[in-house]
Structures are given as structure tokens and as C-alpha cells.
Amino acid sequence: MFSAADHDFMARALRLAELGLFSTTPNPRVGCVIVKDGRPVGEGWHRQAGAAHAEIHALQAAGNEARGATVYVTLEPCSHHGRTPPCAEALIAAGVTRVVAAMRDPNPQVAGRGLSTLAAACISAECGLLETEARELNIGFVSRMTRSRPWLRLKLAASLDGKTALQNGVSQWITGAAARHDGHRWRARACAILSGIGTVRDDDPQLTVRGVETSRQPLKVVVDSRLELSPEARVLSGDGLLLATASKDVQKAAALRERGAEIVFLPNADGKVDLPALLQELGRRGINEVHVEGGFRLNGALLAGGLVDEVLLYLAPCLVGDAARGMFDLPALASLDDNRRLAIREVRMVGDDLRILARFS
Numbered sequence: 001m002f003s004a005a006d007h008d009f010m011a012r013a014l015r016l017a018e019l020g021l022f023s024t025t026p027n028p029r030v031g032c033v034i035v036k037d038g039r040p041v042g043e044g045w046h047r048q049a050g051a052a053h054a055e056i057h058a059l060q061a062a063g064n065e066a067r068g069a070t071v072y073v074t075l076e077p078c079s080h081h082g083r084t085p086p087c088a089e090a091l092i093a094a095g096v097t098r099v100v101a102a103m104r105d106p107n108p109q110v111a112g113r114g115l116s117t118l119a120a121a122c123i124s125a126e127c128g129l130l131e132t133e134a135r136e137l138n139i140g141f142v143s144r145m146t147r148s149r150p151w152l153r154l155k156l157a158a159s160l161d162g163k164t165a166l167q168n169g170v171s172q173w174i175t176g177a178a179a180r181h182d183g184h185r186w187r188a189r190a191c192a193i194l195s196g197i198g199t200v201r202d203d204d205p206q207l208t209v210r211g212v213e214t215s216r217q218p219l220k221v222v223v224d225s226r227l228e229l230s231p232e233a234r235v236l237s238g239d240g241l242l243l244a245t246a247s248k249d250v251q252k253a254a255a256l257r258e259r260g261a262e263i264v265f266l267p268n269a270d271g272k273v274d275l276p277a278l279l280q281e282l283g284r285r286g287i288n289e290v291h292v293e294g295g296f297r298l299n300g301a302l303l304a305g306g307l308v309d310e311v312l313l314y315l316a317p318c319l320v321g322d323a324a325r326g327m328f329d330l331p332a333l334a335s336l337d338d339n340r341r342l343a344i345r346e347v348r349m350v351g352d353d354l355r356i357l358a359r360f361s
Helices: 004-020 054-066 087-094 113-120 131-137 139-147 177-189 197-203 250-258 275-284 296-304
Strands: 031-036 039-045 070-073 098-101 124-127 151-159 192-196 219-223 241-245 261-265 289-292 310-316 342-350 353-360
Touching: 004 031, 004 039, 004 054, 004 070, 004 098, 004 131, 031 054, 039 054, 054 070, 054 087, 087 113, 098 113, 113 124, 131 139, 139 151, 151 177, 151 296, 177 289, 177 310, 177 342, 177 353, 192 197, 192 296, 197 219, 197 296, 219 275, 250 261, 289 296, 310 342
Parallel strands: 070 098, 098 124, 151 289, 151 310, 192 219, 192 289, 219 241, 241 261
Antiparallel strands: 031 039, 031 070, 310 353, 342 353
């Protein structure tokens, strides 16, 4: 049974882990607090892949005070040699007597071995404290480790009558500045920003994080079945554009590669991009979370394919009429019993707009 103090120290570790929200990809976000005689003596958080893990930062801060201490960590300490040595061994060497992990590491290279390594060294190893909160913080990492594909979050900005753009494709701006800034924070936490050629053609977006302090930019991904992307498109500025296509047009591909695009050929039986295969490819590249900002056709294709995990919807207090574009291009339902149900997880005001976070079960 975990005590009130256990809950407080783990909550602190989770707040530390959140400091890596924008920077740790492809690694998980992890925080650690070391406590001795009821007071914290060291704490740390994982900053970026290749750098020291949270436990190492906390041990360095604690020094000799780590001997005989309790360690609270938001993810099971690693037990394998990766870019850095195993944290489980470092904890054993430091002489800690108790380790409390929020959740087991879903990485098959760890998957309980970190805790068993600690237990074998006669260290009390416990797991499951604030596990739901820890899992939410690393929902993309868990998805990639257990499903071999990223967590896909579909962002929408719509009027109260459910329209995302005018009939001519114009969508800038339905929502206000506060909602757009908030959307950039969600972009920043993602590993990749995914859009379709229709949105890129109509809006000429940059697909970058702006107005939010971040140490890295997400990978830009565009679905372009026929290689219609203009070599002058703004999305080609800067680094990191992955273009998924079903076209074998050598000349178009060469022109886009000349502008720095990486092209992956992923056709399906209908001559379009195989979206499940694209997500598998992104998972293979270490992408944990995908943030989608596409049009109603790409949104509909992702939804129809069962690839959307959650919807981030900003509703603006305006009406634009029935002729405008909706959120999803989907076939008509014969019965209301065929509708797709979501569970609303959060509702809040962002400026003048309403933000809804809903998740498919």
C-alpha cells in the first residue's frame, strides 16, 4: 500500500517528467525524485535522447545521500545498454534501498527486467503508483512499443456548425489567436506533423512549431499520392520533410528531392498512399506521437481506416453555412447505430474558443 507521502513524491516526479514534453523523442518522458528521511535529496528528468536518464541526474544531485534512500521514478529503470548504461545498475551501485516506479517499461528490452534486477539485489522494487498519469504522459511511446505505430492525434478547428473551411478551401482563420497558439503547443509535443496535399495546396502551411519555445522541430509528413507538391511550397523550407506517395513519376520525385524532400513509396491497391503502412514506417523511425492537421479527405481516410486515436477539436463561436467543408469525408450512414462513439476526456475554453479532447475506445 502506498502512503500519502509516496503519492506526493511521485506527483513531483511526474511534474519533472513533463519538463521533457517537447524534447525527449524518441525516448519517453521520465522524472525521478530521491528521498531520504522524508525529504528530497536529489531529483532529475530526462532531457533528450542520448543524454543522461532521469535517475542518473537525480543520483548525481543526491551524491552520498542516495545510500539508503527511496527512489520515485515515473518509468521502470532501464536494465539494458543503449545509448547510456543501465539505470538499474546505477541505482544498485548507489546503495538505494527502495525503488517505486509509476509503470513498467513497455519496451521489450526492459519489460519488467529493470524491476527484477533491483529485486535480485535485495532492493524493494514496487510498481503502479500513479500509473494512469504516467501512461498518459508517454502515450505515444507506449503505442509505439506495443502496437509498432505512433499515437495519432487529429487536430481540428471548426465553426459551431462543424465546418473547417469554406467551399473554396479557405480556412484561415476560423479560431482565434489563443487557440492557434495552444495548437502550436500540441504540435511541439508531437514527433511528427502530418498533413495532406489538399491542405498544403490550399493553405501553403509551414507545418512548424512557432511561438512556443522548443529545442527541436517535429518531422513534417505530407501525404501526396500523385506527387502534386509544388517545389516552391513553404513546407519544403528548412529540414525534415517526408513525402509519402503512390506515384512513380521520376521527374517530379527528382525535383522534390532537389528541394530536400525524402520520398517514400507506399501505394495501396487503389493507387493511393497506404496510410497504415505509413504509420508503421513512422513507428520504425522512432515517431511516438503524430499530430494531424489535414483536410476533410485525409481526416476521413484516417478515421475510416481506424487510425485515429484521439481528436483535438477547437470550436469557434461562429457559423459559416452548410455549403462549407465539414470535418470528415465519410460515406453516409444507413443507421445512427453505425456512428463512431468517442469519450470526451477534457473540455476547456481557450480564448473565445472551446477546446474538446475526445478519444476513441
